[in-house]
Amino acid sequence: MSHPSRFTAFLKLVEGPQTLGKGPKFWSVFALVLLAACIYPQFADSYDVGNNVYFFNWLFMAMGLSLIWGYGGALSFGQTAFFGVAGYAYGVLTINLGDAYGLTLVSLLLAVGISALFAAILGYFLFYGRISGVFLGIVTLSVTLVLERFMAQTAGPQWAIGKARLNGFNGMGAMPSLTIPWPGGAIVLYPDVTLYYVTLALLVSVYLGLRILVNSRFGNVIVAIRENPLRAEMLGYDIRKYQLITFVIGSALAGLSGVLYTSWGNYITPASMGMTAASLPIVWVAVGGRSDLTTTLIGALAVLIVFQTLTIYGSQYALVVMGALLVITVLIAPRGIVIALSDLLPARKSKMKGEV
Amino acid sequence: MAILETRQLNKHFGGLHVTGNVDFALEPGEMHCLIGPNGAGKSTFFRLILGEHMPDSGHILYDGSDITRNKPFERIRRGISVKFQVPGIFKELSVRQNLEIALQHHVAPLMLHEEIDRLLEFLKLSADHMQLAGNLSHGQKQWLEIGMAVALKPKLLLLDEPTAGMTPDETFATGEMLQELNREGMTLLAVEHDMAFVRQIAHQVTVLHFGKVFAQGTIDEIVADERVTAIYLGEADA
Numbered sequence: 001m002s003h004p005s006r007f008t009a010f011l012k013l014v015e016g017p018q019t020l021g022k023g024p025k026f027w028s029v030f031a032l033v034l035l036a037a038c039i040y041p042q043f044a045d046s047y048d049v050g051n052n053v054y055f056f057n058w059l060f061m062a063m064g065l066s067l068i069w070g071y072g073g074a075l076s077f078g079q080t081a082f083f084g085v086a087g088y089a090y091g092v093l094t095i096n097l098g099d100a101y102g103l104t105l106v107s108l109l110l111a112v113g114i115s116a117l118f119a120a121i122l123g124y125f126l127f128y129g130r131i132s133g134v135f136l137g138i139v140t141l142s143v144t145l146v147l148e149r150f151m152a153q154t155a156g157p158q159w160a161i162g163k164a165r166l167n168g169f170n171g172m173g174a175m176p177s178l179t180i181p182w183p184g185g186a187i188v189l190y191p192d193v194t195l196y197y198v199t200l201a202l203l204v205s206v207y208l209g210l211r212i213l214v215n216s217r218f219g220n221v222i223v224a225i226r227e228n229p230l231r232a233e234m235l236g237y238d239i240r241k242y243q244l245i246t247f248v249i250g251s252a253l254a255g256l257s258g259v260l261y262t263s264w265g266n267y268i269t270p271a272s273m274g275m276t277a278a279s280l281p282i283v284w285v286a287v288g289g290r291s292d293l294t295t296t297l298i299g300a301l302a303v304l305i306v307f308q309t310l311t312i313y314g315s316q317y318a319l320v321v322m323g324a325l326l327v328i329t330v331l332i333a334p335r336g337i338v339i340a341l342s343d344l345l346p347a348r349k350s351k352m353k354g355e356v
Numbered sequence: 357m358a359i360l361e362t363r364q365l366n367k368h369f370g371g372l373h374v375t376g377n378v379d380f381a382l383e384p385g386e387m388h389c390l391i392g393p394n395g396a397g398k399s400t401f402f403r404l405i406l407g408e409h410m411p412d413s414g415h416i417l418y419d420g421s422d423i424t425r426n427k428p429f430e431r432i433r434r435g436i437s438v439k440f441q442v443p444g445i446f447k448e449l450s451v452r453q454n455l456e457i458a459l460q461h462h463v464a465p466l467m468l469h470e471e472i473d474r475l476l477e478f479l480k481l482s483a484d485h486m487q488l489a490g491n492l493s494h495g496q497k498q499w500l501e502i503g504m505a506v507a508l509k510p511k512l513l514l515l516d517e518p519t520a521g522m523t524p525d526e527t528f529a530t531g532e533m534l535q536e537l538n539r540e541g542m543t544l545l546a547v548e549h550d551m552a553f554v555r556q557i558a559h560q561v562t563v564l565h566f567g568k569v570f571a572q573g574t575i576d577e578i579v580a581d582e583r584v585t586a587i588y589l590g591e592a593d594a
Contacts, residue, residue: 017453217460224457227446231501234406234444235458236432236508 014208016215018071018223020292020342037200041193050191055304056199057260062284062300063210063293064253070290071214072246073226074132078122078140079254080278081147086115086255087268088151088166091175095164099176108178108259115255116248123247127240144278151270171269178263191264199260206253210293222246276319283326289336299338357420359384359512359543360405365414367400374400375567377414387534387544389554392564393587398547401564402516406438407431419511437510441517443497445504447490451481454489454500458507478533479503495526502530506537513537515546519553531556
């Protein structure tokens with residue numbers, strides 16, 4: 001901020017036609033929200049703060065789906081597959097490697113890398129096999145459910161990788177939390193205030209990073225493919241390569257969610273890849289407005305909090321509400337409720353017409 | 357040397373021969389129109405040149421090299437560009453962004469907006485540059501897509517019914533646009549039904565019929581050819 005030209009250069013990168021929210025007004029609100037998020041732990045019980053990191057953990061997966069589906073136009077039901085793969089990979093790695101010397105951080109990177117590699121292999125067959133539209137959803141959902149079934153039958157003692165037992169339907173536990181080596185004693189990221197700040201910082205970095213990505217030349221091509229794949233190809237773009245890279249980035253973000261979740265709760269189960277789990281990200285992202293990162297973030301956080309609150313009264317009942325919410329969104333505000341609400345504001349309306 | 361040449365090009369879908377042994381050559385700098393009744397194989401011929409369809413046999417040569425097995429985007433990068441019959445634009449994006457996406461991979465970032473403005477003026481779309489492309493009139497959409505195709509600075513521009521659905525004034529203006537591009541050295545190959553438009557732009561005309569080259573010549577020669585009149589022009593030019 002002290003260097004105005006540098007700030008303008010930064011704005012040029014994070015603002016653009018592919019993201020709502022621009023100018024001093026938006027960034028002031030952004031700064032206020034960030035400030036509120038930063039001082040929140042000072043006013044809350046640290047146990048609650050640690051628990052609420054849970055909500056942040058899922059938002060990486062939501063933003064990844066926004067990128068793949070909202071920007072790229074490819075409906076993937078596979079986010080939880082990559083979530084699960086990375087979560088289990090983190091468990092297996094850390095149980096075997098331990099938490100000294102920053103090895104949990106290495107495990108985090110490796111686990112996200114494994115989910116990205118898995119996405120690259122699956123995505124290669126999907127996109128170079130020219131699978132698109134509803135079939136992409138069917139294939140990715142099938143892969144997710146197969147993974148769930150597979151992990152659910154790993155109860156026997158023969159299902160172990162090194163010291164790590166996979167434990168079938170009951171899930172894998174007792175992996176160490178992320179640990180940052182520090183002179184004078186390692187910082188263990190238990191669900192606590194420190195983890196809150198680390199996750200928040202990661203969230204803001206990923207959000208800004210994705211804003212830069214979607215407003216770049218690469219982002220231009222992604223939305224062009226969503227709008228008209230044939231035209232994009234006939235402008236000389238190797239569209240399958242762009243689709244694959246987008247899929248890998250979005251899926252790796254689901255992997256990051258998986259690692260953070262597993263480290264947060266020291267626990268991962270096959271149910272994290274089940275039918276219910278696989279469909280929830282679709283609801284989070286669709287309700288807010290999948291074609292924009294900010295609305296996705298707001299929508300996903302709101303839906304997660306509502307869902308969690310309702311679960312207190314019964315989890316099946318909460319799922320019915322989620323289903324109804326998706327139907328209502330699709331019928332009344334197909335572009336998302338946050339976008340529909342902001343369209344109602346007269347100032348926004350004229351702005352949308354003029355600038356989008 | 358021809359810029360585009362097809363040798364014994366064949367494509368059939370099931371038992372239906374859509375193009376049969378098409379030998380065709382296009383000289384650099386030429387403005388050439390393909391005509392023929394519905395189902396004559398014009399669109400399939402375009403798709404074969406673009407690589408959307410693979411031929412069953414035969415060869416496609418572009419600028420001296422065989423591109424028969426190249427992927428569509430590779431052909432585009434070699435200098436072929438296309439304007440589809442139904443406007444292939446990015447409807448949810450602004451006119452400006454549509455052109456930006458077409459220009460960005462070969463124009464330096466600093467020159468990009470200058471180049472977009474120049475194209476907008478050529479396309480008579482300067483006033484509408486911030487409009488969503490989907491909100492343009494039909495004729496403007498056609499022009500925008502011509503602009504996107506031209507933005508690649510192709511050596512060879514393929515146009516599939518570029519004036520479909522245009523008013524006579526728009527059609528004439530489109531003809532002038534294409535003539536200007538041709539004067540700058542671009543080779544053009546257009547599928548077209550509007551004979552007035554063909555007369556306006558074409559140096560040479562090829563008639564396709566049942567997937568074969570039926571006749572070739574200047575527009576006057578084609579119109580004077582009784583065989584052609586019998587299959588096509590008789591009803592179309594009336």
